[in-house]
Each structure stands twice: as structure tokens, then as C-alpha cells.
Amino acid sequence: MPEVIFFEPKGPFPLNELLKDLSDRKEKIKISNIKTLDKATKNDITFFNSVDYKEHAKNTSAAACLTTSNLEQYIPKKCIKIIVKNVLLSAAQISHKFHPQAHLDYPDKSLADFHKISSKYDSVTFGKNIFIGNNVKIGSKSSLGSNVIIEHDVHLGSNCLIGSNVTIRNSLIGNEVVIQDGCKIGVKGFGFIPSKEKNFRFPHIGSVILNDNVELGANCTIDRGSIGDTIIGKNTFLDNQVHVAHNVKIGKNCMIAGQVGFAGSTTIGDNVSIGGQAGISGHLKIGNNVKIGGGSGVVKNIPDNTTVMGYPAVPLREFLKK
Amino acid sequence: MPEVIFFEPKGPFPLNELLKDLSDRKEKIKISNIKTLDKATKNDITFFNSVDYKEHAKNTSAAACLTTSNLEQYIPKKCIKIIVKNVLLSAAQISHKFHPQAHLDYPDKSLADFHKISSKYDSVTFGKNIFIGNNVKIGSKSSLGSNVIIEHDVHLGSNCLIGSNVTIRNSLIGNEVVIQDGCKIGVKGFGFIPSKEKNFRFPHIGSVILNDNVELGANCTIDRGSIGDTIIGKNTFLDNQVHVAHNVKIGKNCMIAGQVGFAGSTTIGDNVSIGGQAGISGHLKIGNNVKIGGGSGVVKNIPDNTTVMGYPAVPLREFLKK
């Protein structure tokens, strides 16, 4: 997939200016962006909120890191530690400074009627009433239904088939991808810091990446990543009405039946099959070749080559004993 | 929220004419409308079908009340009691006389292309291919995506953000409300009297009320009330693919994760959080500060400050013991 930036960051900002109201650190080094522990470069700020990510923390290249006093021990010496009360809220506030438009899905003002721009897309078949944003790329022999909206900078590969009433934003889509009617791809995820008067939304600057041969059934919703991407691997098929939350990563050759739901930031291995209406909690790691029975509720990590079922999901043998 | 009548009642009708084929009561007093026990005025007829509502029955101001012989004892003396076999069917039939168009979602014939009327909405940002009905109000700085339909008399506050492929009817929407792509707001609910040859649909004359700062994720469906409204409180956020049935009332500051479903007429308190794919049965009362685990099936009322989980949902401690 190409590297496309859907949300160009503001800045750079001096660190002390970014931290105004958050910390009394006075360093003025220029910070270019906020990224996850593993993606941050020496010009970025990052955040570290859970011991689960301590290996990433130890190896981060970030210039500075928002964290808590009991986690700062894992952060490299050369990384400036910024101790805050609420790491996620502080990260959201800083992300908002870099990306003041990414916490909501503002409509794309560059959308144009495809009649006016179809000459740019030579071998593409267009239905009716299609709107395309600036810099959208569509590969040869792809085909779009009607009432489709593809917002700026989306990349769509060749031989793709997009149904009707589909909206796509902030997404990079491979070749031979099938998206059936009514799917909403790249919408802002359900990420916010609760607050009594008014929740504080986490900017969603990530993308949705759909690799070659992916199929999405009708009325699926795929949220884009907040920081980092939502990814579906090659040749993975989703049935109708599946919900994929922000930052979920699904491997290749998976089969996901109807009405399955994935909560945020969960990682699914390759060759995984999931029965209808199963739910997978957030921040889990599901191994390769796992089979999850229909209607199951998965609340724990699952190792490779395991079959689970039930609510909460347990290995099949255990489920059958009960 | 302003008082807006989406379905102007026919009538008034003399009581004996309304009751033709239902009862041999001969009173000719004029009846203006059919309303719930608590909302009915001295010019209205009401209905009373379940002892759960006896407190409302005792205090009703209605001129007349459809009920059964074992419930009539709770109804005030001055209220004319009309004993019928099937209270809900009779109520539906009478409601149908007042509102012959409310049992289905007839398309709004007043819809106009926004190009022709956008001058009425000065500071509103419009996407493409938007249709707006008569008397729609949209507050300043609100923004609409593309392929959006807003039917007659809908009120939308200021600073709202409406996604693409959204339809809104019979709804009153506050300020800073976010509705993501593909939501269907104000549709007729699943209310009917079953009958072998042809079900009898209950008219849906209520509205959907979304208070300030509400957020709805992609592809949510919010049914309007049948008699009475469907209400979502301030600063309550719903994730993708949530289903809210008719007459549900959700409090403020709630967090409702993806694919949750609410059956009809249930009331949810303030500060409630509900995990993904949980289901809440109809006609329940869920207290304030309740936490409901993902995938749970709630079939009983839940008192304030309780955490529940499981199917059927039980207090967390009990669930963990099992």
C-alpha cells in the first residue's frame, strides 16, 4: 500500500507549547506529530498508558512520552518523560492540536460529480450519482454502483467492485476488493474521553487498509484507526453487517460471518474463522488458525490453533463438558 | 426542545363514533386525540393494559380509557371506562382513525433539492444530492454530508454534523449532535397487533428526540415513538449499528458500544455504559450509573449503581461465581 497522509499535521510545535496546561516541562524542541510507541520517530511525541505495551515502550524512538509515574521506568533514558494524570486525555488533547479536524467526519468539500471527472478514470465503470473527492485513485477495470461517495485521497485498486450506497473515506484499498451495498468505510471510531458535560473526542488520524481480494458484505461498518490503522488482510471475507472498530487488525484468509463485532485495537491472526454474531472484546490478540463459534463472546487472548465457543468463550472441549 | 406536531390528528370525533364496532358506549363527547395515561388531557382518550402502569392510571386526566374489566378499578371515577377484549388492538384502531398516515413511512412529498432552498440555510454546509422537506429548521454552522434526506418539520440544532446516506424524519435534534454515515432516524417502529391474515400496524405518531452533544455511530437505526417519544439524553454516545426501538428513553452521559439493541419502551438512566452486542429487553427500567457487560442479555430491571453481565444478565459477582 502507498503511504498516504489523510490528515496533514499542523505544526511542528515546541514541546513546551504543546504541553501548556499539562505539564511544567520547559523543553522547546520541535515536535512534528503524535504517534504510537512503535511508530514514533525522534521528532514525535508518544504516549504509554498500559504495562501491556512495555516492550514497545522500551524500544520507542520518540522524543517525548506522556505516561504515569509508575510506568516511566520502562521508557528509554533519552526520551523525555511527561507525567500526567490521564494519559489518554492528554494524548487526545495533544493530538487535537496537530489534527483539529480529525475528531469528526467533516464532509469532503472537494467532492465532484463523476460526470465532470470521469475522463480521469478511463477504464472504470460508474453507476449513477457518484461523487469523488480530490486525488482519488481508482485502478483499471474497477466498477462502482450508484449513490457512491469516495472522499479525497482514497486509493482503490484495479478490478474492484463497489456496491451502491457505499461511502469510503480515509482508506487505502487493494486490488480485486469487493465491497457490497451500504458499507461505510473509514468512519471515525468510537474513541473519546468521557466527561460529564461533554465527552472529548480522540482525533482519528489513521486509515482503513483493505488488502487484495478482501470482501465486505452489505451494511458493514469499518472505522478508521485513531492513531495507527484498521487493517484487513488479503483474501479475508466478511459477511453482512459486520462491525470493525478502530485499530482492529485482521489477518489474511479469515472468514467472518454475519453480524460479528470487533471492539477496538484487537488483533486477529491468519486463517481465523468466526461464526455469526460472535463478539470480540477490545485489545485482544487472537492467534492464527483459531475458530470461534457463532454467538461466542471472546474476552481473553486466544493462542494459535484453538477452537473456542461460549460466553465467555472457552476451548470447545470445556464448552461441551458444561 | 420545541413542541412540534409531525402528525396533525384528524377529528375531533364524538366518542361513540370512535368506539363504533368496539363498544356500545353512547357518550358523544368530543375526543381530540389518543395519548398515553400520563399525557392525555380531558379531551383525549387513553388506554391502560398492564398493572405496571397503575400509578399513571390513577392520575390520568383522560376523558375516556380503553381497558379490561380487571384493570378498570384503577381508573379515576370521572374517566369513562371502555372495556374491550384486546386493549392494544382497540387503541391501535382508534389511533388509526386520528392518524391514518402514521402507521407507515409514507415518503415526504414536500422534499426539495437543496439547491433550490439552500438560501434559507445561510451558514449551513451542504454536501451533494440533499433533499429537504417543508419547514425543516437547521441551526447555524451545521454541516451535512451527501445523499442526505431530511423530511418535513425536522429541527436540527446548530453545530451539528450529519454524515452521508442519512435519513431523518419526525425528529427534533439539539445542538452539536453528530450522526455518522448511514443512520436512519425516526423510522416507524416494530409495533403491530399480530393477526393471521394481516397484522394491524400501530400508528407511530411520536418523535425521536436527540439532545445536545449526542453522537450516533454509522448505520444506527432509531425508531420514533408510537405514542410518546424515543429520547436520547445529552452527551450520550452510541457506537455503530446500534438499534433503538420505539419509545426507548436513554439518559445523559451514557456510552453504548457497537451493535447493542434496545427493545421497545425501555428506560435507561444517566451515566450508563453498555458493552458491545448487549441486548436490553422491552419495558425495563435500568437505573443510573449501571454498567452492562458486552454481549449481556438484560431481561429484568436493574437498580442504580449496579454492574451486570451474562445471559440472562446478573450482578457481576454472581456471574463470576458461575
Next chain:
Amino acid sequence: MPEVIFFEPKGPFPLNELLKDLSDRKEKIKISNIKTLDKATKNDITFFNSVDYKEHAKNTSAAACLTTSNLEQYIPKKCIKIIVKNVLLSAAQISHKFHPQAHLDYPDKSLADFHKISSKYDSVTFGKNIFIGNNVKIGSKSSLGSNVIIEHDVHLGSNCLIGSNVTIRNSLIGNEVVIQDGCKIGVKGFGFIPSKEKNFRFPHIGSVILNDNVELGANCTIDRGSIGDTIIGKNTFLDNQVHVAHNVKIGKNCMIAGQVGFAGSTTIGDNVSIGGQAGISGHLKIGNNVKIGGGSGVVKNIPDNTTVMGYPAVPLREFLKK
């Protein structure tokens, strides 16, 4: 319902040509199509993969049948038996020869703006931005919302009410049918032969048949049949966000609450009621007058007149004991 062929088969093909790479049978008889055991005529090829269908196998009229060595005993003498390793894959490959366009939802190139063709539909009420394909029939007094797409050859009866943002293809729809906003009807189902590099999609040449008085709530998805049809019986009502997979058959007078999901090829009797979020596995037979509790997971056949609940669903008495 009329007999309408949405996918005209290529061919006929000589049997030995159809079987190239699959079998060394040399018969050259002309084969017109691939059909199920019970629908195949003496000019068709069929397939037999599971002993559950042995009664259909014994009575098939097909000229030839794809099957395995341990099932061939059930097939009539005069039917040519073709022993293959993977019956479904071979059937998919042969189906693909007859129907090279049915394994995906290619957009209908015959779609026309309703303005240009509305004179053909005299007493039909049209909303805005509607596209209709060739040979679409719409009965008198039917009414369509806005942003509706009805693809070629669809039949829609009289007095139907179609909401907005609805797409309909490959469907035969009776009278007085109600389809609420956002439904996707007749989409290709989730049928494919998994394969590491690239799954092989089963052609979906069947239809969706909605009988008189059916109602579908908002954002439902109804897949068309692969071989054979997906059918919903008279006066059956579905609530919002219900998912009906390919080849499901639902009887008459059923009530299906919100977010229920049906996996492929399951048969539901008459007068069945199903609570919200219940899931029904594939290839099951649910009897008449069955009641299935909300949130249940049904994994076995259910006899007539039974109430079940739970996950997996068991008779109510048993569920309550637990």
C-alpha cells in the same frame, strides 16, 4: 410469483466439456444448467454433498450428479454419477461456466433515471433520485422514497411502500410489502469455497422472494439464493437490522425482532416468533409455532410448537432449571 430468470444461463454445454479438469467421463449429452436435486430436470446437472438430502437425491430427475463415492448409492440409476473430491467446489466451478457474472453484484448498466421512465409507472409515487433498470415491474399505488435503486427485472407488487436509500436486485416482491429505509435486498450471499490464495465464489443465481404483506425494518440485509431462492412468507414482519443469509426460507405470519441473524439455507416454519439478537445457525429446520427467546443461539432443529431459549438454545423448561 412469476417465473423470472435474473441470470440467463450460457450453454447448453456438452457434459464432457463441462467436466473438463474435473472428471474423465466422456458423455457428450447437452446440459442446460446446474440446479438443486429437487429442481433439476433431465437436461440439468445437479450436486449431492450431504446425506441429509438423500431423499431428494433418490428422486432427482437430473441427467448427471456431482457427488462422492460414499453417497452415489442414493442416486437413481439413470443419472450419471460424477465422483469428485470436493463436491461444492466442482459445483461452483460448473455453475460459474453457466453464470460467469453471478458470483458478484456487477452494477446494472440498464439503470435509468426515473424522470425518463416514470411514464411507464402510472400510479406509482416516486421520491427523488431514483434509478430503475430494464423490465422492472411496479404495481399500482406503490410508493418509493428517495435514493432508491431497483435493478433490472425486479417485480414489485401493488400498494408496496419502499423507503429511502434502499437497493433491490434479483427480487420478486408481492403486494403490500413494506421495506424500510436502508435495506439491501437481493445481494450476493456469503457463499464461497475457501482457498489460501483466493477464495472461489459460488455463483448466486437465485432470487429473493418477498410474499404479500411482508415488512422489513430499517437496514435489513437479505441475500439472494445461490442455487434456489431466499423466501419470506406472507405477513411475516422483520424488525430493524435483521440479516437473512442466502437460501433461507421463512414461513408466514412470523415476527422477527431486531438484529436477529439467519445463517444460510435454514428453513423457518409458520407463526414463528424470534426475540431480538437471536442467531439461527445454517441448514436447520425450525418448525411451526416455535418461539425463540431473545439473544438465543439456535444450533439444532426445533420441532413444532416448542419454546426455546439460551445459548445453545434449549426448551424453556430446561433453560429455567439451569
